[in-house]
Amino acid sequence: MKHLVLGGAGFIGLHLTRRLLADGHDVTIVDDFSRGKDDPELAELSVPVVHADLTDPHSLDELPHDADHVHLLAAVVGVRNVERDPAKVVRVNTLAVLNTLDWIEPHQRLFFASTSEAYAGGVHTGLVPVPTPESVPLVIEDITAPRFAYAVSKSLGEAAVVHTGRAKGVRVVVGRFHNVYGARMGADHVVPELSLRAIRGEDPFRVYGSDQFRAFCHVDDAVDAIARLVDADDAAGRIVHIGDDTAETNIGDLTRLILDIAEHKPELERVPAPPGSVARRCPDLTLLRSLTGYEPKVSLEEGVRRTFEWYRDNWA
Secondary structure, three states: OEEEEEOOOOHHHHHHHHHHHHOOOEEEEEEOOOOOOOOHHHHOOOOOEEEOOOOOHHHHHHOOOOOOEEEEOOOOOOHHHHHHOHHHHHHHHHHHHHHHHHHOOOOOEEEEEEEHHHHHHHHHHOOOOOOEOOOOOOOOOOOOOHHHHHHHHHHHHHHHHHHHHHHHOOEEEEEEEOOEEOOOOOOOOHHHHHHHHHHOOOOOEEEEOOOOEEEOEEHHHHHHHHHHHHHOHHHOOEEEEEOOOOOEEEHHHHHHHHHHHHOOOOOEEEEOOOOOOOOEEOEOOHHHHHHHOOOOOOOHHHHHHHHHHHHHHHOO
């Protein structure tokens, strides 16, 4: 099969490309390289790479139309990026999906990357159960709060993908990612952020929201779920949660795991979680399992160790 990975130079995009190549597929990467062009891991891949800004509809004219599968992973992500420029988040993420939907053809299959942030407001208000199934309402607590710009953009993307796919006859599937982590994800997410501070020997060591719980999913498991979903005919038109419900842990225990791996024994300084951060997040993966037979394989300890070692060797 031929796969087109939009946002393929990013975190999940590059890992997905590696997985697709290992499975024997042909892959073309498309990216605007907003993360930078000097990427030795990208350079190691023998795949065509197209520079394109998906917010410009004319840039899609250069993309190959012979792809069987299109993976739309391109987006502005990360809490700091979102809070710094929420208008950019709404603009980029919305235009990228709408332009892609205008461009895509009925013979192609589309995977759209969404997020658990779409329903996070419901968890905070007590309207949504945890573990959380796909059927819950999407809740935005405060549309004026910068943090919710990302959730808004992805909620619109879900609606656009499902309804436009139905209207155009394109087979689509939406995957809502839940706390995916691993190498190459930047420095703003909790696992690399804690790892880098441990590597630097921070003491006292700040722990934000130590009593909060997350179900962390290693990126290798996330891309396995994607690969399974795009081949599952019964997933067409569905919104499906992607994550690891076996790895739920609180931030305090995650911090201790990372400090043990780093062999660093600082004094801990517990501070409140950032505003708008939910107390607990864990997906109900019943639908994903029934559609694909997916089971996460990378334990939290193994995944965190791999991630820590990558940041120690490549970032610190």
